Amino acid sequence: SGLxxxxxxxxxxxxxxxxxxxxxEAPGFLKAPGGAPANVAIAVTRLGGKSAFIGKLGDDExxxxxxxxxxxxxxxxxxxxxxxxxxxxxxxVTLRADGEREFMFYRNxxxxxxxxxxxxxxxxxxxxxxxxxxxxxxxxxxxRSAHLMAMxxxxxxxxxxxxxxxxxxxxxxxxxxxxEQIMSIWDKADLIKVSDEELxxxxxxxxxxxxxxxxxxxxxxxxxxxxxxxxxCRYYTKNFHGHVEAFHVTAVDTTGAGDSFVGAFxxxxxxxxxLIEEEVRLREAIKYANVCGAITxxxxxxxxxxxxxxxxxxxxxxxx
Ligand code: ATP
Numbered sequence: 001s002g003l004x005x006x007x008x009x010x011x012x013x014x015x016x017x018x019x020x021x022x023x024x025e026a027p028g029f030l031k032a033p034g035g036a037p038a039n040v041a042i043a044v045t046r047l048g049g050k051s052a053f054i055g056k057l058g059d060d061e062x063x064x065x066x067x068x069x070x071x072x073x074x075x076x077x078x079x080x081x082x083x084x085x086x087x088x089x090x091x092x093v094t095l096r097a098d099g100e101r102e103f104m105f106y107r108n109x110x111x112x113x114x115x116x117x118x119x120x121x122x123x124x125x126x127x128x129x130x131x132x133x134x135x136x137x138x139x140x141x142x143x144r145s146a147h148l149m150a151m152x153x154x155x156x157x158x159x160x161x162x163x164x165x166x167x168x169x170x171x172x173x174x175x176x177x178x179x180e181q182i183m184s185i186w187d188k189a190d191l192i193k194v195s196d197e198e199l200x201x202x203x204x205x206x207x208x209x210x211x212x213x214x215x216x217x218x219x220x221x222x223x224x225x226x227x228x229x230x231x232x233c234r235y236y237t238k239n240f241h242g243h244v245e246a247f248h249v250t251a252v253d254t255t256g257a258g259d260s261f262v263g264a265f266x267x268x269x270x271x272x273x274x275l276i277e278e279e280v281r282l283r284e285a286i287k288y289a290n291v292c293g294a295i296t297x298x299x300x301x302x303x304x305x306x307x308x309x310x311x312x313x314x315x316x317x318x319x320x
Contacts, residue, residue, distance in 0.1 A: 002129025002270035004044045004051040004263075005079070005159070007150050008037030008137045009112040010066050011089035013103075015301075019095035023104065029092065032301050033069050035112075036134050036166045036259050039302050043263020043292070045074040048309045049270060051263075052076035052124055054150065056115040056143075058088035063111060069303070079121040083111035101255070103170055109140065116142045117149045125150055126157040129270045132262070134166040135182045151188060160222075160273055163189035164262055167198050187218045191269070191276070193225040193262055210234075210241060223276050225265070225286070227258055227293070233286050240279050244286040247294040247319070256302025257293040263306070264292035291316055 013034040016026035037053065044051035053075050057063030059082040066088065071077050089110035094102040107113060115137075125131065131154030137147040155161055165182045172178035179202060186192070194216075196208045205212040213226050213236050224236040232246035268275060268285040275281040291312050299305035307315075 001049050001267070003076075003127055004041070004049060004130045004132060004266045004270050005054060005125055005128035005154065006037040006041040006044075006051060007054045007131065007133040007147065008035065009089060009134075010035035010038035010053065010055055010057060010070075011091055011110070011112065012062055012066070014090060014092045016093065016095055020097035023092055023094055026094075033066055033303055034091070035089075036136075036164065037132065038066070038070065039256055039259035039306070040132055040164075040263045040266065041070065041075045042073045042303055043260050043306045044267050044270075046306045046308050047264055047267045047292070047312070049263075049267040050076070052079055052128075054079035054121065054125065055137075056081040056083055056111045056119070058082065058086055058111040059084050060087055062088035062090075073303075076124065079124045081115060081119045083114050086111040086114050089113075099254075103168060105171060107171070112137070113140050113143050115146045117146045120146055120150055120153070122153055125153045125159075128154050128157070128159040129273075130162055130266050131155075131159040132162040132164070132266060134164055135178075135185075136166065136168060136171060138181050138185070139171055148185075151185070155188070160190045160269060161188060162191045162193075162262070162266055162269075164193045164258070165198055165202070166258075167201060186216075187220060189221060191223045191225075192216070192221060193227065193258070193265070195258060196226060196228050199226050210236075214241070223282075227261055229254065229257070232290055233261070235282060235286060237276065237282075242279070242283070244283055244290055247287075247291045247315070249294045249298050251297035253300045253305070254297045255300075256305055257296045259302060260296035260306050261289045261293035264289040264312075288312065288316075
């Protein structure tokens with residue numbers, strides 16, 4: 001199967017042991033490895049695919065712990081750098097009573113923000129079938145330049161570019177800047193995944209209808225996926241669009257569902273990118289990704305909740 005190279009941040013989420021309380025009232029925190037691009041890389045290997053992670057961690061206990069987790073899951077770690085000065089990024093999570101999550105970041109700056117273009121493992125990037133990234137690595141220099149260069153190198157080597165903006169407003173200097181920078185690389189991607197909330201943010205529309213989604217298509221974009229949580233996923237290409245219902249489960253914690261979905265979909269695309277062109281096969285791949293997202297909501301945390309290929313197959317079989 002083809003290599004998925006995932007670029008961006010990896011950090012530690014400190015998740016409170018109680019929900020519906022403020023950070024100050026939280027009785028304690030559990031450390032959970034996170035960072036969407038790292039989750040995606042692990043989602044791929046869990047499903048039997050090949051992946052690599054490119055990014056920078058602190059040369060501290062947390063940074064080495066995170067690199068160790070990637071390796072333990074079989075993710076190629078040759079693209080990881082360690083910063084001698086800055087620390088691994090941390091995020092303190094608030095679990096709101098309505099089930100939403102809020103993040104308070106410790107990045108002043110954190111090691112991931114200091115990745116330089118000259119530190120990129122270009123050989124690894126050139127071997128990607130799919131190159132995947134978010135938008136957090138665009139926020140500050142020098143990481144922004146490293147991100148843009150990695151995209152260019154991957155594209156020149158023939159990789160498919162996959163973009164999940166993964167909006168974290170708290171990290172941007174302003175709402176306008178977030179929208180502008182996220183859109184500044186829009187027309188470079190072959191494949192984009194947004195959530196319903198991100199679609200609303202990027203289009204400025206209150207509706208998540210086909211017209212607003214299609215306003216985000218651009219001439220080079222082969223596929224736009226809009227994930228809708230328990231309502232599944234919509235897809236848009238130049239030639240067709242449609243909806244694939246979610247797989248029904250009882251959700252416990254939705255953390256990582258989007259990353260699980262993306263990893264699963266990229267696994268399929270890395271094997272055969274032509275599936276985007278045929279609606280029947282595209283729907284099959286989205287169905288598989290929906291099942292992966294659904295399974296991830298049935299367990300706590302992101303990485304521990306990512307399914308293996310056999311778990312997905314047995315669940316799909318059992319439901320028929
Ligand atoms: P995240 O919570 O990781 O930020 P996201 O907002 O990017 O996720 P979602 O739309 O929540 O993405 O979830 C991605 C996919 O996972 C959905 O398209 C769906 O297939 C599946 N999924 C998410 N939540 C549920 C649910 N409650 N029941 C069934 N499937 C779900």
